[in-house]
Amino acid sequence: MVAPHLSLPPQLVATAFPFHFVFDRAHQIIQAGEVIQRVHTGTLIGSQVNQNFQINRPKVAVEFDAIQKQMRSLFLLESIHTGMQLKGQMMYLAEEDVMFFLGTPWITETASLAPLGLKLKDFAIHDPIVDFLFLLQAQQAALDESKKLTDELTQQRSQLHSALQIQENLADIAEAQALKLTTALKELQSTQAQLIQTEKMSSLGQLVAGVAHEINNPVNFIHGNVKHAKDYTQDLLNLLSLYQSTYPQPTAELAELMQSIDLDFLLEDFPKTLDSMSLGTDRIREIVLSLRNFSRLDEAEMKRVDIHEGLESTLLILKNRFTAANASEVALIKNYGDLPLIDCYAGQLNQVFMNLISNALDALEEYRNQQVFDGETKRSSQITITTEAVPNSVLVRIADNGGGISEAIQARLFDPFFTTKPVGKGTGLGLSISYQIVVEKHQGALTCMSKVGQGTEFSMEIPCALSTQRPRLPEIVTPLTQGR
Secondary structure (H helix, E strand, O other), rough: OOOOOOOOHHHHHHHOOOOOOEEEEEOOEEEOOOHHHHHHHOOOOOOEEHHOEEEEEOOOOOOOHHHOOOOOOOEEEEEEEOOEEEEEEEEEOOOEEEEEEEEEOOOEEEEOOOOOOHHHOOOOOOOOOHHHHHHHHHHHHHHHHHHHHHHHHHHHHHHHHHHHHOOOOOOHHHHHHHHHHHHOOOOHHHHHHHHHHHHHHHHHHHHHHHHHHHHHHHHHHHHHHHHHHHHHHHHHHHHHHHHHHHHHOOOOHHHHHHHOOOOHHHHHHHHHHHHHHHHHHHHHHHHHHHHHHHHHOOOOOOEEHHHHHHHHHHHHHOHHHHOOOOOOOOOEEEEEEOOOOOOOHHHHHHHHHHHHHHHHHHHHHHHHHHHHHHHOOOOOEEEEEEEEEOOOOOEEEEEOOOOOOOOHHHHHOOOOOOOOHHHHHHHHHHHHHHHHHHHHHOOOOOEEEOOOOOOEEEEEEOOOOOOOOOOOOOOOOOOOOOOO
């Protein structure tokens, strides 16, 4: 059976992927993104790859077959003329016998954009580098504001110290002012984190809902017409079968054409092709529904929902990370109980699920890499999600068998913008926001049990119905896995 094939016009590809380029077996660049052509010195299309780029990682020569053997690796390229570094994936297109590089500039600070002639708007809308740069700017603004408040506090303390030489009772006033400033600083950090998260989730929800809507319309059109196409095809096949039985001896010209198109195979494979198209549209409709359920753009207010729907939508979005090409497959075990519907802010809880499961996947990846480095025997990676009903609440437990957590980082784990992840991975907002959503927004509880070398289990308890009085916030027993 021939698989369906989708192609895009080169101009549309150049716009959607501004930093890609395509080269043939002779190493000649035959297509490139709009932005990479603009910032490149000289004419890019028609030139040789090795005249414009060098491969820093993996250690392979700029040679077609060598690159093809390393397609599963992450490639780091450097422009010979501008010094711009690109990270991305090499993909071999067998139909055209060409190599497709889909990448993005490796930028760690906004100041690096201007020398390369780049702006934030040049990046693709789905590019995580842009999210990182925006968060970096927000973090720098928060640090500047904190430094300003610290300088003011230092100055006030100096003035109070001088005043103490005249009147000792000013010490109590100074202490009260210092405490007020410390409280104001903590509130400012919390407010900044909430503003960043609210803006990011609002933009993400609008983007996901918009993309899901735009995909849903043409897919429904295709899905609706596939059934008619199958009926029409069956009618035509029945007509052809009747012709063959009525005129069993075709003319020489017809016989030659039937042989050239392999009529018997066509009659067998064509209905299968239509069936596969129908299955494909069903799969896309499921993905679109999961995206809409995850974003829940129309459910900003409290609503009674099924927790399992949010978990399944989140798992579908993260499905590729469970079977990543450059990592061992992660086994997913689901122990779902019989849960009642609960009153909650569904979109915000979905974001908590996304943070916790993503953190578990990061912990497993970090632990696998450490085992390889230490030469230990790797155990299979596993994430277990358990749900159960408890009196007046539901309990969700997300456990991994990664490397566990170091006690040295527990004290600051829930501080806004604190992260132990490398630059470009993690923002230090995930756990802080998750704590606010579960504990403060939903009057629930967060607990975590973790042992180094054995793994981590993170539990969240959500009341079935929120009370009108705000309860005292429960404390965290143990923080999440290291590096989150």
